[in-house]
Amino acid sequence: MDSRLSPLVSAFVDIDGRRIEVFDVGTSAVGDPVVVILTGAGDTARSWLPVQTTLAHELRVVSYERSGIGASDPGSPRTVAGMVAELRGVIDALASGRQVLLVGHSFGALVARVYAARHPDRVAGLVMIDATPDLLGTDRLRRRGYRLYVESIAAARRLLPSRIFAWLVRKNALPYYPGRGPFLSTLTPEARAEWDRAVSAVFVGDAVDEMRAVLPGTAEASVELRSAPPGRLPVALLTSGTYGRGWITMHDAIARRYPNAVHRLSGDRFHNVHMRHVALTVETVRTVLDASRQPTDGPSRPLTERD
Template sequence: MDTRVAPLDGAFVDVGGRRVEVFDAGAGGTPVVVLLTGAGDTARSWLPLQTLLARTARVISYERSGIGASAPGSPRTIDGLVAELDGVLAALAPEPRVLLVGHSFGALIARVYAARHPARVAGLVMLDATPDLLASDPVRRRGYRLYAESIATARRMLPPPLFARLVRRNALPLYPGRGPFLEALTPRARDEWHSAVAALFLGDAVDEMRAVLPGTVAAASELADAVHGDLPVALLTTGTYGRGWITMHDAVARRYPNATHRLSGDRFHNVHMRHFGRIAETVRAMHDCASGDLHAR
C-alpha cells in the first residue's frame, strides 16, 4: 500500500474582501492547530505534517497574500500579517482556541498574534523561528539580506521557464534538507509543490522575504513588553545560522515562563520539511495538554 501523502483539497475564504486559499483537514476538537509558513514559502510545504496531525486534530494552513491562489493586497507588515491571520481564523475557527505552529517568519507572526489575542491562543510551537531581534544582529541581518537578494537576482536573470525547470530539479530555490519531504509525497503532490514553489518565486516570494527585517523591528518593542503568563511554548532550533542564532532563541525562550527549547541536531532551516514526525509528536503533546485543560474548565 502506498503510504505517501496526497495533496489536500484547497478552499477559499473571504478576508477583508480578498480571497484567501486555505487547507482545512481533520475533524473537530479543540484547540484547532494552525500552521504558519515562513517568508517566501507555500502552505503546501506543510503537507506531510498537516496530514499527520489531521489524524487526531483539526489543522488549518493558508497561503498569505499573493501566494498560491490567494489574492494580493494585504500589507506585508506585522499589523497586516496578523490581521490576515485573524481574518482566516474568524472565517474558519471563530470560537475555539488555537494552537499556533509557525516556521521561521511564521513563528514571529504567531508570537505577535498571541501577544495581542492571549485568550485565543492555547499554545505556540516555534520552528527555527525568526527572532524579533534579528535586525539588531549585524551578521545575520547582512546574511539574510544577501540571501533574499540572491534569489531576486536569480529570478531577474533567469528566463521563467528555466527557473521553473531548476525548481523541478531541486536546484532552486535553496531548500536544504527537503529530501524526506519529497520522499513523503505522492508524485501528484510533488508536482503540485514544485509548481507552487516556481510560481511563488516568480511572483511574490522576494517581496515577502524583504518584509522580514522591517517586521522584526516592528515586532521587537511590542514583544519585549508583552506578558505571556503560563502560555505553553515549544521551540525547536537548528544550527543553520551558527551559535548566535541559537543564543537568540535562548533569549526568546526566556520570555515565556512555560517554554521548552530543544535543538534539532542538524543545520537544516526547513525543519518542518525534515522532522515532521518529531514535530507532530510535540504538537500532539501540547494539543492533548491544552485539550485536557479546556475540558477541565
C-alpha cells in the same frame, strides 16, 4: 498500496474582499484547539503537507497561503500588522469560537507570537519552528547574511526565465530548500508536481517581497513583544543550527520570556525543520497540545531544558 501523500483540497475564505486559499482537514475533539499553521516568508503551505496530514489524524489542522502566495489574492500589506490581520481573518472565518494552537515557521512564528500577545484568550498554545527572533534586526552579522541571501534570490529571479526556474525546481537543482529530500519522498507524483508549481510561482512572484519584509518586521514586532506579558501560554521552540550558535542563543532568549516553554534542537543545519523532521515537528506540537489540556491553576511549569 501507495503510502505517499496526495495533495490536499483547497478552499477559500474572504478577508477584506480578498480570497485567501486555505487547507482545512481533520477534526478536533471537543475542548481541543484548532491547529493553525503559519508558513515562513516566501514559502508555500504545500511544504507542510506531511505534518498537516499526520496531525489531521487526531486534530483539525488549518494552513493557508498568505496574500499573493498560491491562489490567494494579493493586496495585504507586507507588514507584521498586515499579516496578523490576515491571520485573524482566517481564524475568525474557520475557528470562530474555538481556541487555536499556532504553529509558525521562521517569520510565521514571529507573526504567531504577535497574534498571541494581542489575543491571549484565543490561543491555547504556541509552537515556533526555527522562529525568526524579534532581535534579528539588531544582529549585524545575521542581518547582513539574510540580506545577501534575499538579494541572491532576487538576482536569480531577474536572470532566470520563469520556465528555466521551474525546470530547475523540478530537477531539485536549486539551493533554496536544503534538506528537502525526505519531504519529496513522501509525495505522490501529483503532490510533487503541485509543490513544484507552487514553489516556482512563489519565487517568480511574491517571495522576494515577503523576504524583504522580514527585517523591518522584526523591528516592528520587537517593540510590541518587549512589553507583552508572557502569560501562562504553553510554548515550544524547535531550533536548527542553520545560522550558528548565536541563532540558538536568540531562541534561548525567546524561551526565557515564556514561563511554560520547552526548547528543543533539531540536531542539524536545515532551516526547514518541518520538511526534514516531520515526526519531531509533530511530537513538538503534541507536547504543547498536552500542556494546553492541563489545568491552569497552580504554579507555572518551569522552563524545560533543551533536549
